[in-house]
Amino acid sequence: MKQVPDTHNVGKDAMKEDGTMNRAALPAIINPEDLNALEQALRIKDNYPNTQITVLTMGLPKAAEVLKEGLYRGADKGILLTDRKLGGSDTLATSYAIAQAIKNVGDYDMVLCGRQAIDGDTAQVGPQAAEKLSIPQITYAEEIENLTESSITVRRRLESGIETVKCPFPVLITVHGSAAACRTRNAKFYMKNKNDESKIITWGADDIKVEDDKVGKAGSPTTVKKIDSVVLQAKESKKLTDSDGDIDVLIKDLLSNHILG
Amino acid sequence: MNNLFVFCETENGVVADVSLELLSKGKKLAQTLGCKLEAVAVDYNLYNIGRQIYKYGVDVIHVADDRKLAPYQTLPTQKIICDLVKQEQPQIMLFGATSIGRDLAPRVASALRCGLTADCTSLEIGDHEEKKTTKDPQTGELTQTVTPYKDLLYQIRPAFGGNIIATILNLHTRPQMATVREGVMKKEVFDENYKGEIKKIDWQKSVTDLDFAVEIISRHIEKSKINLKAAPVIVAGGYGVGSKENFQLLHELADVLGGQVGASRAAVDAGFCEHERQIGQTGVTVRPKLYIACGISGQVQHRAGMQESSIIVSINTDENAPINAIADYVVTGDVATVLPKMIKYYKANSK
Structure with missing residues (x-):
């Protein structure tokens, strides 16, 4: 799960004068599709109560908030991966660190994650982590259709249709926003975990045995050459009101210029 | 060697629009670089692919054509592409930012440890200078080194939810990889009579039975009823x-x-x-x-x-x-x- 700035509710003060993002003005939320993924995990646990759900996040120490939310909804434990060394990682370096953390957890059958995060929309970290873990991937999952001791059958949402696939464990699944919404906090889990920090473990780069040249800026093959603020070249536009006369002029203009037929 | 590659997405042997758009853009970039434009297709019944894409200026089409490879499956396709890239050493590789491209490209990039930029809105060729300041541990003297790079792929995309455009580079890893959404680049025929060559990929060398772990049970693909691109x-x-x-x-x-x-x-x-x-x-x-x-x-x-x-x-x-x-x-x-x-x-x- 990832803590992201709420880019969908951008207020007027979200941009600084120089065109960069004023992160402080944006509320931090759990990446929406990560919640869809959590719900799928919780549904499996509903049916198989012995299932152990670990929620994992990488970010600033503050990102532990999303782990708490996971616990309030029914996860068993949380892992916060946080280290200065991991800062500045691009998707490849991030996926490496996450894969190392998952390996450090030990045995697992399934890794569930959101399809993409709203602050970048790349949808890369899931497949990249699956490759680092040398396990198959199922992207854009919408619903788990069947689950057995050894395999999972999943319906995928594609741009132009749907596909149902079956895969043995272990597998990494990225969950699409069209999957079921996540349940809300459970009062019992909330009371139990509110003041209990013991279920959240914090790991740094050394705990997950990363090679230094594979994380952070050094481990990131992409470099930002430059960032340009967008300067809109103002067109000479015709200003109109919503009066009948003005709308009539607009339509006549479009018709006479053959923009409308 | 070091040519520009485009992953050609196909459904029942028919090349997707987004791939034709990428080939059109790829041809221009390849001309700027003075290299060849090559396409890769992995599917079944690809006998017609030359007639579909040579005219976009494609010099070589690498084809893995087998019943087992259709419809698209992540792992076999990834293995085939990774081996092909290791053999052919392209400098640039482009993918459509589709359900398939966004499933495949990050997997390939991760295996090859290459940089990948998603959803580019513009691609250009340009140079870059990397400035590094190093400090001599004994004297404490600062020296600045400048490493010049020529003919890099500028991967340009909006970033961070707002009014900024980022230009992203891959300095040290090859191929330089990017995905582009359908409709972003214009589809333009280069030469109706252009003729390239087909190279068959010996794909069995790259793929094992384990790569078919994900089994497709059913598949319903429908043409979208909404065609925004064609609307006047x-x-x-x-x-x-x-x-x-x-x-x-x-x-x-x-x-x-x-x-x-x-x-x-x-x-x-x-x-x-x-x-x-x-x-x-x-x-x-x-x-x-x-x-x-x-x-x-x-x-x-x-x-x-x-x-x-x-x-x-x-x-x-x-x-x-x-x-x-x-x-x-x-x-x-x-x-x-x-x-x-x-x-x-x-x-x-x-x-």
């Missing part, structure tokens, strides 16, 4: 439309004008409109004759998907909405007032 008129709504009910007004106007309804991401997220209609960097890119933006503020991601429209009309209660700067007509007013009037006066004047 698009009536698009943003968050400012206010409700799903008000969106009905957009449909009415679009019907009258013979157009289609589009939406900004904010409107789709608010549930006013289905996702298939989303226009912008993470949706469809359109170039209609007439684009009517209703209650759309005009974030850079949205503008990236519509700014090449011939005529833009913006209807917004906010006189200072960013989209007004690129509009030919700015109507200051409420969508619910303006749209019925547009329908009325179109009917009155078009007779």
Whole structure:
């Protein structure tokens, strides 16, 4: 799960004068599709109560908030991966660190994650982590259709249709926003975990045995050459009101210029 | 060697539009670089592929053609491409940012430890200088070194939810990889009579039985009924439309004008409109004759998907909405007032 700035509710003060993002003005939320993924995990646990759900996040120490939310909804434990060394990682370096953390957890059958995060929309970290873990991937999952001791059958949402696939464990699944919404906090889990920090473990780069040249800026093959603020070249536009006369002029203009037929 | 590769997406042997668009752009980049344009296709029944894509200026088509490889499966395709890349050493590799491309490209990039930029809105070739300052541990003297790079792929995309455009480079890893959404690049035939060659990939060398771990049980692919790219008129709504009910007004106007309804991401997220209609960097890119933006503020991601429209009309209660700067007509007013009037006066004047 990832803590992201709420880019969908951008207020007027979200941009600084120089065109960069004023992160402080944006509320931090759990990446929406990560919640869809959590719900799928919780549904499996509903049916198989012995299932152990670990929620994992990488970010600033503050990102532990999303782990708490996971616990309030029914996860068993949380892992916060946080280290200065991991800062500045691009998707490849991030996926490496996450894969190392998952390996450090030990045995697992399934890794569930959101399809993409709203602050970048790349949808890369899931497949990249699956490759680092040398396990198959199922992207854009919408619903788990069947689950057995050894395999999972999943319906995928594609741009132009749907596909149902079956895969043995272990597998990494990225969950699409069209999957079921996540349940809300459970009062019992909330009371139990509110003041209990013991279920959240914090790991740094050394705990997950990363090679230094594979994380952070050094481990990131992409470099930002430059960032340009967008300067809109103002067109000479015709200003109109919503009066009948003005709308009539607009339509006549479009018709006479053959923009409308 | 070191040519430009495009992953050619196919469905039943037919090449996807997004791949043809990438080949068109790829040809231009390859000409700038003085290298060849090569395509890769992994599917079944690809005997017709040359006739479909040579005319975009393709010099070589690498083909893995087998019943077992269709429809698309992540692992076999990834293994084939990774081995091909190791053998052919392309400098650039482009993928469509489709369900398939976004499943495949990150997996390939991860295996090859290459940089990958998603959803580029522009690709260019350019140079770069990397400046590094190092400090001598004994004397404490600072020395600056400058490493020049020539002919890099500038991967250009909007970033961070707002009004910035980032240019991203891969300095040390090859191939330089990028994905591009459908409609962003223009499909342009290079030469109707252009002729390249087919090279068969010995794919069994790259793929093992384990790579077929994910079994496809069923698959329903349907052509989208909504074709925004071909619509001459698009009536698009943003968050400012206010409700799903008000969106009905957009449909009415679009019907009258013979157009289609589009939406900004904010409107789709608010549930006013289905996702298939989303226009912008993470949706469809359109170039209609007439684009009517209703209650759309005009974030850079949205503008990236519509700014090449011939005529833009913006209807917004906010006189200072960013989209007004690129509009030919700015109507200051409420969508619910303006749209019925547009329908009325179109009917009155078009007779």
